[in-house]
Amino acid sequence: MAQWACVSAANLSCQATIVNTQKQRNSPGCDAFSFKGSEFMAQSCRFSSPQAVYRRPRNGVCPLKVVCVDYPRPDLDSTANFLEAAYFSSTFRASPRPTKPLKVVIAGAGLAGLATAKYLADAGHQPILLEARDVLGGKVAAWKDSDGDWYETGLHIFFGAYPNIQNLFGELGINDRLQWKEHSMIFAMPNKPGEFSRFDFPEVLPAPINGIWAILKNNEMLTWPEKIKFAIGLLPAILGGQAYVEAQDGLSVKDWMRKQGIPDRVTTEVFIAMSKALNFINPDELSMQCILIALNRFLQEKHGSKMAFLDGSPPERLCAPIVDHIQSLGGEVRTNSRIQKIDLNNDGTVKSFVLNNGSVIEADAYVFATPVDILKLLLPENWKEMPYFKKLEKLVGVPVINVHIW
Numbered sequence: 001m002a003q004w005a006c007v008s009a010a011n012l013s014c015q016a017t018i019v020n021t022q023k024q025r026n027s028p029g030c031d032a033f034s035f036k037g038s039e040f041m042a043q044s045c046r047f048s049s050p051q052a053v054y055r056r057p058r059n060g061v062c063p064l065k066v067v068c069v070d071y072p073r074p075d076l077d078s079t080a081n082f083l084e085a086a087y088f089s090s091t092f093r094a095s096p097r098p099t100k101p102l103k104v105v106i107a108g109a110g111l112a113g114l115a116t117a118k119y120l121a122d123a124g125h126q127p128i129l130l131e132a133r134d135v136l137g138g139k140v141a142a143w144k145d146s147d148g149d150w151y152e153t154g155l156h157i158f159f160g161a162y163p164n165i166q167n168l169f170g171e172l173g174i175n176d177r178l179q180w181k182e183h184s185m186i187f188a189m190p191n192k193p194g195e196f197s198r199f200d201f202p203e204v205l206p207a208p209i210n211g212i213w214a215i216l217k218n219n220e221m222l223t224w225p226e227k228i229k230f231a232i233g234l235l236p237a238i239l240g241g242q243a244y245v246e247a248q249d250g251l252s253v254k255d256w257m258r259k260q261g262i263p264d265r266v267t268t269e270v271f272i273a274m275s276k277a278l279n280f281i282n283p284d285e286l287s288m289q290c291i292l293i294a295l296n297r298f299l300q301e302k303h304g305s306k307m308a309f310l311d312g313s314p315p316e317r318l319c320a321p322i323v324d325h326i327q328s329l330g331g332e333v334r335t336n337s338r339i340q341k342i343d344l345n346n347d348g349t350v351k352s353f354v355l356n357n358g359s360v361i362e363a364d365a366y367v368f369a370t371p372v373d374i375l376k377l378l379l380p381e382n383w384k385e386m387p388y389f390k391k392l393e394k395l396v397g398v399p400v401i402n403v404h405i406w
């Protein structure tokens with residue numbers, strides 16, 4: 001009997017509303033965007049050394065400075081979350097080779113589909129990864145324009161608190177492709193255009209004190225009473241752990257803030273940006289569980305909220321090594337292969353995937369790793385009433401338009 005699974009890559013995102021910059025201590029009020037000066041950046045970025053600085057005068061007050069700086073990879077590998085992720089993935093490689101490897105067809109070559117195929121190949125199975133488009137990566141896909149510049153679907157941040165993806169980079173031997181930034185979260189201030197507010201996490205302090213310190217030291221966005229209420233409001237999340245986090249799913253971000261006595265101004269100043277960065281929706285629409293999952297990791301791991309960027313286009317710098325790995329173990333990755341229909345056996349199990357070019361692919365097991373809206377469209381009629389699939393009705397995709405400003 002064919003088996004069925006549905007996977008999705010974690011969505012702990014952080015977009016342009018939070019920018020990572022390095023402040024020039026000797027020039028108050030001026031920010032400098034920092035990049036690691038790797039060989040790749042030196043080619044693609046005209047300001048490749050700390051000496052190369054671009055200044056843009058603004059109202060005669062404050063020049064914008066752009067400086068490239070190296071930050072070392074933080075020590076993530078000894079955290080409990082990282083060790084757990086590394087252990088789980090090592091079990092795929094260490095498990096006895098299957099006597100009859102399973103042929104597994106996976107729909108969608110975003111990071112979830114690519115990772116599924118990689119770990120199935122590690123476990124000795126034969127994945128066939130089918131991607132509808134002519135580019136790999138899904139939401140991390142990118143395209144070259146006529147000038148040779150890359151357009152990404154969206155800016156992607158790789159946080160220290162992402163144990164699975166950090167472990168995957170290590171397994172692929174590409175840790176050096178992540179460019180680590182200064183440990184700060186910097187918010188554009190909604191009521192003061194062009195000004196930024198910093199949350200600086202001191203290197204010398206352990207978690208969660210470094211996070212609490214970052215909140216208490218912020219003077220631009222929050223007043224002292226707001227900071228204290230905010231820090232106290234976060235205590236149950238710090239102390240209560242995962243069980244507390246999951247129990248908050250019924251509350252929106254806005255309602256949770258009010259319940260904790262955190263003033264609405266904190267929600268407006270900080271959590272509109274954070275809600276939109278994490279899920280592209282507002283604090284009155286987003287479950288507090290989503291914010292707390294991220295915040296809890298950020299507060300409990302010293303380097304959890306440290307950010308890294310990939311040193312080039314994700315299809316080339318991240319997807320390609322995963323594909324090489326899959327293929328080296330006998331798996332296949334095919335682009336331009338859109339699944340158009342899920343064909344069923346009489347007993348309701350999957351018989352095959354039918355592709356847009358008419359070809360039919362049969363396998364021992366099938367995985368769907370596409371966006372939820374696609375799965376809902378392709379769901380066979382007689383599955384729709386099954387309790388498992390009925391839950392999909394409540395999952396709705398959020399449309400996002402990304403504007404690249406050069």
Ligand SMILES: Cc1cc2nc3c(=O)[nH]c(=O)nc-3n(C[C@H](O)[C@H](O)[C@H](O)COP(=O)(O)OP(=O)(O)OC[C@H]3O[C@@H](n4cnc5c(N)ncnc54)[C@H](O)[C@@H]3O)c2cc1C
Binds near residue numbers: 130
């Ligand atoms: C603008 C933006 C910024 C983001 N920033 C961050 C960030 O900073 N940090 C972070 O961690 N996350 C971020 N995310 C979220 C992250 O990109 C996603 O969670 C992750 O990439 C989703 O991967 P996935 O494999 O689950 O799905 P997808 O990437 O959506 O992959 C699904 C794949 O399925 C393919 N497909 C669709 N239909 C079919 C079909 N019928 N047959 C075959 N294939 C099909 C699609 O073409 C696609 O390639 C961001 C997302 C966006 C949109």
